Amino acid sequence: MEIQTNYPLKNLNTFGIAAAAKEFVSVTSVEELAAVLKKNAGKKLFILGGGSNMLLTQDIDALVIHVNLKGIEVVRQDGHTAHIRAMAGENWHEFVQHCITKNLGGIENLSLIPGNVGTTPIQNIGAYGTEIKDTMVSCEAMEIATQQIKTFTNSECEFAYRESIFKGALKGLYVITSVTFGLTKVNHKINTSYGDIAAELTKNGIVIPTIKDAGEAVTAIRRSKLPDPKELGNSGSFFKNPIINIEQFEKLYVQHPTMPHYKLDDTYVKVPAGWLIEQCGFKGSRYGDAGVHARQALVLVNYGNATGQELLDLSKKIQYTVSEKFGIHIEAEVNVI
Numbered sequence: 001m002e003i004q005t006n007y008p009l010k011n012l013n014t015f016g017i018a019a020a021a022k023e024f025v026s027v028t029s030v031e032e033l034a035a036v037l038k039k040n041a042g043k044k045l046f047i048l049g050g051g052s053n054m055l056l057t058q059d060i061d062a063l064v065i066h067v068n069l070k071g072i073e074v075v076r077q078d079g080h081t082a083h084i085r086a087m088a089g090e091n092w093h094e095f096v097q098h099c100i101t102k103n104l105g106g107i108e109n110l111s112l113i114p115g116n117v118g119t120t121p122i123q124n125i126g127a128y129g130t131e132i133k134d135t136m137v138s139c140e141a142m143e144i145a146t147q148q149i150k151t152f153t154n155s156e157c158e159f160a161y162r163e164s165i166f167k168g169a170l171k172g173l174y175v176i177t178s179v180t181f182g183l184t185k186v187n188h189k190i191n192t193s194y195g196d197i198a199a200e201l202t203k204n205g206i207v208i209p210t211i212k213d214a215g216e217a218v219t220a221i222r223r224s225k226l227p228d229p230k231e232l233g234n235s236g237s238f239f240k241n242p243i244i245n246i247e248q249f250e251k252l253y254v255q256h257p258t259m260p261h262y263k264l265d266d267t268y269v270k271v272p273a274g275w276l277i278e279q280c281g282f283k284g285s286r287y288g289d290a291g292v293h294a295r296q297a298l299v300l301v302n303y304g305n306a307t308g309q310e311l312l313d314l315s316k317k318i319q320y321t322v323s324e325k326f327g328i329h330i331e332a333e334v335n336v337i
């Protein structure tokens with residue numbers, strides 16, 4: 001558990017940005033984490049998981065703590081459900097695969113999302129009609145100031161669309177150390193209603209899907225639509241889908257009758273940010289090594305040597321253009337550092 005200085009982060013962020021950490025340490029146990037936090041009290045800290053939801057626009061002038069805690073265990077079960085706890089440093093997709101193999105259902109639609117288990121509650125990760133909040137029972141987190149572990153229940157996490165208390169009131173105060181999910185052992189509620197899942201299953205001749213089938217369908221769809229960060233640096237969806245009020249939506253819909261939309265309730269409508277960006281002509285565009293993915297306008301990509309600042313400038317240009325054309329502000333989902 002040695003602290004290293006001027007540590008390269010290029011391989012630790014999925015955008016592949018060549019930035020460095022002033023100091024860096026990887027912790028493999030809760031005890032090591034507590035010791036590092038205690039010894040470095042008062043220092044500027046940065047907590048790093050899988051690096052798949054961040055854009056590094058500069059070197060990190062802080063002690064970067066790489067949370068590398070491992071372990072998965074069933075902590076409680078009956079005939080219907082199992083509570084399974086994974087340590088924060090477990091790779092999320094591998095954990096999903098582990099649960100599918102054990103026939104535990106509920107997170108299969110979240111297959112192939114990069115990053116670590118410990119980060120999943122932070123932005124309430126979601127895809128294909130499922131969010132972490134649907135199955136997360138609780139998470140444990142260490143308070144940075146006191147090194148005390150606190151258990152947060154699902155409701156205490158204040159989950160919302162790509163939001164939680166860890167991005168809000170408690171931002172920067174806790175390190176999540178483990179997350180516990182309540183998953184089905186029987187009567188799985190397989191959700192194939194979203195996106196192309198049903199079509200993918202039909203294509204494969206599957207009529208009554210298992211959780212494994214659903215997970216594989218999601219994986220195949222994601223592989224066909226999203227760039228693999230190992231081949232093309234990216235951080236997934238760069239922007240959140242904006243939620244606008246119905247009056248604004250109705251006015252826009254008259255001008256843009258093909259605008260896709262999801263009515264959330266009688267007051268709000270969600271509009272796909274990718275469609276807005278595409279309408280502004282950015283899809284497939286490239287500025288040096290910073291670009292907008294050719295198949296998914298929501299994804300900004302690093303073709304090789306883009307700097308974080310170049311990608312940030314491009315994101316601002318997109319935000320400005322969307323705002324000028326539609327009067328809608330699209331907010332970054334990615335953490336800009």
Ligand SMILES: Cc1cc2nc3c(=O)[nH]c(=O)nc-3n(C[C@H](O)[C@H](O)[C@H](O)COP(=O)(O)OP(=O)(O)OC[C@H]3O[C@@H](n4cnc5c(N)ncnc54)[C@H](O)[C@@H]3O)c2cc1C
Nearest residue numbers: 049050051052053114115116118119125126175176235236
């Ligand atoms: C190709 C691709 C596709 C993606 N698809 C999706 C998707 O469908 N849905 C979705 O929701 N997201 C998606 N993402 C975004 C990303 O995978 C998730 O947000 C993921 O949960 C980030 O995990 P991470 O460990 O990589 O976080 P990091 O990038 O390491 O960290 C993100 C933030 O959390 C903080 N943090 C990290 N670990 C901890 C911890 N243990 N305790 C406290 N704070 C911590 C960091 O300081 C940082 O602010 C995608 C990303 C990529 C590259």
